[in-house]
Amino acid sequence: MAVKHIGIIMNGVTGRMGTNQHLIRSIVAIREQGGVALPNGDVIIPDPILVGRNEAKLQALVEKHNLKRWSTSLDDCLNDPYNEIYFDSQTTVRRAEAIRKAIQAGKQIYCEKPTASNLEESLELAQLAYEAGIKNGVVQDKLFLPGLLKLKRLVDSGFFGQILSVQMEFGYWVFEGDWQPAQRPSWNYREEDGGGIIVDMFAHWRYVLDNLFGEVKSVSCIGKTHIPKRVDENNKPYICTADDAAYATFELEGGIIAQVNSSWTTRVNREDLLVIHVDGTEGSAVAGLRECKIQHRVSTPKPVWNPDIPNPLPFQEQWQEVPGNQEYDNGFKIQWELFLKHVAADEPFPWTLLEGAKGTQLSELGLQSWKERRWIDIPELSLGVKKSGKIVNASK
Template sequence: MASPVLRIAMNGITGRMGYRQHLLRSILPIRDAGGIQLDDGTRVQVEPILVGRNEAKIRQIAERHGVEHWTTDAEAVVADPSVDIYFDAQVTSRRAAALTAAMKAGKHIYTEKPTAETLDGAIELARLARDSQITAGVVHDKLYLPGLVKLRRLVGEGFFGRILSLRGEFGYWVFEGDGQSAQRPSWNYRSQDGGGMTTDMFCHWNYVLEAILGTVTSVTAMTTTHIPTRWDEQGKAYTATADDAAYAIFEVETPAGDPVIAQINSSWAVRVYRDELVEFQVDGTSGSAVAGLRRCVAQQRAHTPMPVWNPDLPATEPFRDQWLDVPANGDLDNGFRVQWEEYLHDVVAGREHRFGLLSAARGVQLAELGLQSSAQGRRLAIPELTL
């Protein structure tokens, strides 16, 4: 007897993230492994259906990876009763309408972020998912990275004692596109197309802070456009209307009710002088840790040296050598694939995915308030979201 199959319409896989992480490193490896294995030992296979507007690109990707089904007709694939799941990795401006159509057609949905351009739109999607009784999942990829998996384990084990603060540094230099090609698409720098550092990354920072620390209660942000002119994919100069950097302070309340100050700098106009493209340092009364994409190092209170400030002498302490690696203690696969597998298990079981559209709406809320905070030059409290 053949294994049951989940047919997944994948829209937006000609883009960088949709192709590399979701198709190439997630769904295709799951397919090639024979699908996901359930608790009773049976397997459920996946069958991708590639969806996009550029017929030549879609056909080429399908032929390259042995994908039988592809289409440029998104409406038809959503209306197809044999399709179980709709996945969206399009530009933000097209996402809400596509997700709405899919849920109204009874499809389970899995999507990139932000889920909508406005908080009202994101909340409406969450309400629709609740009322449609489908399984909705939102990509929370950072939480599945080996570095943050280790960091969350330290938090769960009480390593830090009372957590005091978090400091995050994210970003790298994105070339303007004149002398060297830009590493990110030009729409990222046009607010009218849904671009912007705050809109993009605050959705991530919200779920990262929630998972590591607790509830985000306020934001104070300064956003800016450091590079006002960039060049698009055709080599044409354009005005960057979206922010390319955001500097923010978040107040967070832990489950125990303790206040934590989190500072995160995000910039596409910064040159990297750190071990990884994103790093988070958490400091607590009993210890500290620094986590990146893959690595996490920690220093306990008992092993903390006593630096002494003396600007007249060069520093001789090997500060980095005084930290110890946190072991993985297990195999940590590609984070996108791991969450896909978790989501697919939830679809088969008919249960709610732990990272759904309400979580995504809180990310959109934080981005909106971050932009407002910058425009108004003040700290803004974050109201609790309910459906």
């Protein structure tokens, strides 16, 4: 058995998501478990170097989690051949420039989404990585949530018969920051800083819908800025220029209709922060982040609408829990392990920068639909192939 240490540049891990999900619950957890085992018996040990602008935060993270390396110079990290992977969880407006530099330095790329501020940049990054022949991936963490894994099992087994529709409700009340601190950073509510729930969440909904039910073919969307003013981290009021809620309908391949509400201005009266309800000819399912319950055709009750009497049926009790039948690890950690195996052992990893660009595309078309108040079809994305020094379209 050989032990291989892989240097990973981690840029942006002083933020909430980068610290908790990518550093502590993924890379540090992988190190503490002894690395990632490959099929040939070798073991990969990730060796991160934390990069950012705040020396104090970087040093504190390194010391707290028994790490050794940190830097405020991205260029120095990229110039070090020991570092094979570049990871980016910065704010969206900073991501594309750093990834370009990492591609030029020959690093394998793994990053958060959205991969860039617009579709043109997202496709450019995918094309650059393709031309450079480097491995690349985008975080698509919700695919590895226990509730969605159970839902995928139902889809693959044919439980639903013909899937008819999908309803998704996501969100919670984010405090305005005046009498209680907000749970999300203030840039989320400023369009000029890359904020907005459409930009943030449609990147997620694209890969969830594509991977579970069928490719998204068209979109109709209305966004709103329900809360016009908020208070930032420095207790200063600011004007919200980005949408904080979106009400969308998607048509998927096969004629499946998906209705998706996303909101940071709703108070939760459902079983989870994300609830996905799927109806099919043979059965239905309701999934949250961890749990999933079903109602088959043969056990479907026969309610009759009668508003003149109290409801006699205990609807919530007429569903059956889907068992886990396995242990579920952190979704971010699972995908990190898959990407490390992809880099070290060339194992498959389908969630590429091109897949990330699809999320950016859906966000842009959702915003366009809102502006123009109409349905918009979604063109197929593909990378180009170099021929005679020119880029021509080619299917992916």
